Amino acid sequence: MPIEANMPAPEWSVESWFNHAGDLRLEDLRGRVVALEAFQMLCPGCVSHGLPQAQRIRETFDEADVAVVGLHSVFEHHQAMQPHALKAFLHEYGIRFPVGVDRPSSNGLPETMAMYAFRGTPSLLLFDRDGQLRAHHFGLVDDMTLGAEIQALLNPTRSGSTQPQT
Amino acid sequence: MPIEANMPAPEWSVESWFNHAGDLRLEDLRGRVVALEAFQMLCPGCVSHGLPQAQRIRETFDEADVAVVGLHSVFEHHQAMQPHALKAFLHEYGIRFPVGVDRPSSNGLPETMAMYAFRGTPSLLLFDRDGQLRAHHFGLVDDMTLGAEIQALLNPTRSGSTQPQT
Amino acid sequence: MPIEANMPAPEWSVESWFNHAGDLRLEDLRGRVVALEAFQMLCPGCVSHGLPQAQRIRETFDEADVAVVGLHSVFEHHQAMQPHALKAFLHEYGIRFPVGVDRPSSNGLPETMAMYAFRGTPSLLLFDRDGQLRAHHFGLVDDMTLGAEIQALLNPTRSGSTQPQT
Amino acid sequence: MPIEANMPAPEWSVESWFNHAGDLRLEDLRGRVVALEAFQMLCPGCVSHGLPQAQRIRETFDEADVAVVGLHSVFEHHQAMQPHALKAFLHEYGIRFPVGVDRPSSNGLPETMAMYAFRGTPSLLLFDRDGQLRAHHFGLVDDMTLGAEIQALLNPTRSGSTQPQT
8 A cells, every 4th residue: 555645654665875874764864854856867857857956955954954865766777777877877966965776676666666656756755853754746846835845844833734735 | 224024014105006906004914924025117137036936926825824915116217117017017927916016205215115125126025924024035035945934934833933034 | 011021121110219329220231131129128028038039149140240129119008118118128138239119100000010010029020131021030939040040141042042931 | 189170070980879770970961961969878968958959959950951960978987878778868868869879999988089079078069061070069059059050051151151160
């Protein structure tokens, strides 16, 4: 069953990390809002929109409040997008935030993608300070909406009724 | 003395309104966050950035929560930017939110501009639900930051410590 | 009868000039290709596309080979777009090439607009070195196509068969 | 010695082709202007500017007059940009014009890149109908200038004095 907003969010399944030493778990980021940008290095919409937007999140919010994490969820052209190629890509595009390699599975769909039922790439997931999934976007989302959604998670109302709509 | 953030905000001084019947006072908007976009119709940065951004605020947030108000604060080329010309401009650019004409004064600076010490146009002011001035931007501000600032005013934390930085 | 491409082109009818001392006739520009950008100062497509493109023509080609001329062809909101307002507009937008005021007529359509049958603004007309009309664009035209069209007029083939398509 | 404009241009050295059956030599394109876009699939400026511009050349000019050819000149991250990865890249980015793989050499610089002294990628070379190199751009060139340069090669003046400046 796919993960839905406001359900307890399971750990992502990552094979290896770039721009981060050691393992990095969602659980390690408790207390911070987490923006997870799932992408493929040869996906045009990820390169032109998703990743630059993730970089803007990194520049806009304080790192102590919002963690930005990339996830390389390869579901096509697997041979062309292996980790050694991703490393070159991240270098050329100047991406400095942690990027995990979504763990491959035998059916071609990487494990985190399958677990969270990504519809494709780019997919952007927002988790609140308690590690709950609160938004799941596929494709483009505009910056103003996204800025508001992240801020809503930083400053929830008492009633908890302010989750962004997905 | 200029108005500063977090001080009680005085009423704007408006001569006449477009896209709104009757008067519209800041006080009438209590309970809503107010985004006030001060512009001149012949200011290139207002036309290319400020006003389109104000329109995106209007599209992004619920009208019951956020009021978007334009203010035509003419401090140069007064003859070219009279209300009859503004009316044509608003029609051509498809601007539908209320726009007030900042009341002219004898020294060339309109009254609201002088009272709030606008440094020029575009200037964007954010007022909270209680009518307090909480942000004052001159020139360009990016959409993600602005989305976050508005949302912070919609959902303040208990401590009230989350005002955006101006 | 409207003027068509490859017919002898009549003189524009201009009431007054900005950025040019004295009169400026099409005939004065014989020997140069002429790009005539017809616009209205309150026309959004003119402000965002037509006039910036005319400025790029000015920057791209040698002034000895290509003349860029603006024409303010007001057919709506006449009161808001009088010459004194145009002067402020040209100043604010940094337009330095000569701009003529298309001569008003009693029916609201200015004379050059009527004579050349502009469909609206922006309209871009290209005249060859002999003063013949060779292209007439209404609305947007991309830069690469336009660069090629102007160059084709600068370097015609022997047969004269290379006029751009309108 | 590097190849200079207006010298007889040597054949490119290509290992294999995509979007073209069999070999494709510069000599085969005599009679047409040739735009050669040298790129790397992991070069951000190539992806955001060079290749989209090459596609606009393809759309703007008649294929009988102007040939657009891509050249994958890999001088860094060789493992990440092998032909099998290029194939996936061309598919994802919808590039339909012929793309050759610049033949690798033992020193890391591919043969055509070395022969023509590309300073990096993207590099755009223009050859005239006789196969002579007439322009060599490194980095960004604007569309209007490029449209004019290509047109100048299509319609040279009698004196031949109109080559674009490199």
